[in-house]
Amino acid sequence: MAINLNLADAAIREKRLGSITGWSGDLKEIYECVSCGNIKNQERGFTQAGLCQNSCAASMLCSIRDAAVILHGPAGCSNVGSGSNVIGRQAALRINKTYESVVYGDDMNENDTIFGAINSLKALAKKVIETHKPKALFIVNSCASAVIGEDIDSLVNELKDEYDIPIANVNCEGFKSRVWFSGVDAIDHAIIKSLVKEPKEKRDVVNFINFFESERKYLTEIFEKLGVGIQFLYLNSTIEEIEHLSEARATVAICSTLGTYLGHALEQKYGVPFLKTINPMGMQGFETWFKGIAKILDKEKEAQIIIDQEREKYIDKINEIKKKTTGLKAVLAMGAGYSYEMARVLQELGIEILWLSSGHLDPKQDGDNIPPAIEFLGKNSPNNFGTNISDNQNFEVLNIINENKPDIFFSRHPGFTVWAIKQNIPAVYVGDEYLAFGYKGTLALARMIDDAITNRSFEANLSAHTKLPYTDWWFKQKHTAAYIKEV
Ligand code: SF4
Known part of the structure; x- marks a missing residue:
């Protein structure tokens, strides 16, 4: 089923892909079940803590080099912000670039959950834009702001009238999905809808969705031999680079779970081919994956x-x-x-x-x-x-x-x-x-x-x-x- 980019938010994986978080069997069974499309979730009678899609979304956004991120929720939900900011700085240093992104949490408290915090959020957003002059602003919600129904959509529209930068809300409240990767889909959805521009030209660049780009140099070298550059995402990317994703020759991902939403959405909306093979891990993976890219680029x-x-x-x-x-x-x-x-x-x-x-x-x-x-x-x-x-x-x-x-x-x-x-x-x-x-x-x-x-x-x-x-x-x-x- 095609991704629905008309929705205000990305549909969570449980609804969009039938994703599950509980099941037990063997390889033969799971292969048969996914082939027939009839695998069903199994509920636990007991569960330890899981991961939250909000922190997944926040950490990815903080890895962009020139944006501002406001985490609209209690302090506990925002704890991922400081660590992600440090990772972003260190990653930028590794490639001799500056990191100018900022991350704020607005520390919602009990009063806010009763009387609402949209006015203080608005004041904070204005202050962040005017003080730091980011190239884009993302407002990330949380369970608390979602439960009380904060109207962040209207606030974003109001701010867009006042400031000439992309502003997007990322709705990824933790309780909405048990699959933490739904948080990645939430930011991909916001980015496709609010940042990515119509292509003006095709460029010899491949969008490369990964996490921490430790092999950036090695990858850049082997892709240069295919005659293309790499646009790494989202770590170390800039808002301007993201705006041009639609002009790439192809999108590939180090991990198909990570790349599925952005890759398919770029393919669907702008015709940028998304590679759908096993990933480049191991020998067969690398050969299959690299040949797949080369086929798209006509560089076999x-x-x-x-x-x-x-x-x-x-x-x-x-x-x-x-x-x-x-x-x-x-x-x-x-x-x-x-x-x-x-x-x-x-x-x-x-x-x-x-x-x-x-x-x-x-x-x-x-x-x-x-x-x-x-x-x-x-x-x-x-x-x-x-x-x-x-x-x-x-x-x-x-x-x-x-x-x-x-x-x-x-x-x-x-x-x-x-x-x-x-x-x-x-x-x-x-x-x-x-x-x-x-x-x-x-x-x-x-x-x-x-x-x-x-x-x-x-x-x-x-x-x-x-x-x-x-x-x-x-x-x-x-x-x-x-x-x-x-x-
Ligand atoms: S599950 Fe909800 S309350 Fe918990 S960290 Fe995530 S957004 Fe915050």
Whole structure:
């Protein structure tokens, strides 16, 4: 179903894509269910804290270099602002650019939730614009401002009449969705509607949606060989650059969960092709992804030369370490965009997947296709394995680790990794989204695995002196059977 850009807000993933946050079964089952389009959410009888889409949206907006962000809510909702501002500054320094963005929280209190805070929000917005002269202003709402029905839309229209900069409200109150990535969709929606301009010309640029661009230099070099520059998003981008996204030759994403809304919306509204393949993690991922980009750019011969060079440079070293990684058994717990992709990379290194836990599941993407990584594993995985959907429910992951007793555990959230280590299981934290990027990244990942399985003293010491907060009773339960059911 097409993205509806006429709506005031982005439709949340549960409604738009049928996304779920609770489920348990195996790879074969999940592949069949998403292929038939009949996977259903399973509700938990008990839930630990999850993540909030508001903080997801706020952190992404703060990574733009010359905007102002006002977080309209209680101080607690705004806590992500200061850290994101620091990340933005450091990222700009890394590429020798200035960072001029500011982030404000308006600290709604009990009086505000009774009498409203739209007037103080208006005063703050005016002060922020006049003091900092940002290139755009984003007003991000919260549960408190949404519950009392603050009319931010009207305020934004009023401010637009007074100031000649793009001003957008981003409606991403936490209670609206259990999928925190809905916050990314909320900012993409606001940006497409309020900032991106009609194209004046086509430019030799590819929009590249990623998180922290640690391989910016390497990517810039290999894309230069295809004759195109890269517009990285949103970290280190400027409002002016964002206004020209419609002029790019293509949009690609490091993670399809991250890029689905903006990529499909740019394709739908401006005809900018969005690449829909498995992501560039691992060797097959990189080749498929890079060839896909080259096809759009009509640079397939140039891409093949680059792929051959990369393979030749790294393959012997990867194969050397693969002798040690082959036969290892792994459990992994990651977000929806990386879990199934990373399982494929681990299989390339000869590792057997015992269990995969994914933060949520989008059974389809905005182009109506099923997630390419699940399709790939469904068709090519050498073994079936257990899988569940679990939105950062640590207690489930501990149970899964205990039940499967893997040789190694992988996560993309540091809060998970420590629980494996406390159970004396070596763990690899895939925090950098480029850790397994292409041949180069596959070698880096293989080396990290080798380190983790070779030096075992840290897990041994920590687990020997740790008392886990769960009882033996919990570890004897099948992790979901007791409390999760379809609704
Ligand atoms: S869930 Fe609501 S109250 Fe909690 S941090 Fe998010 S926006 Fe604030």
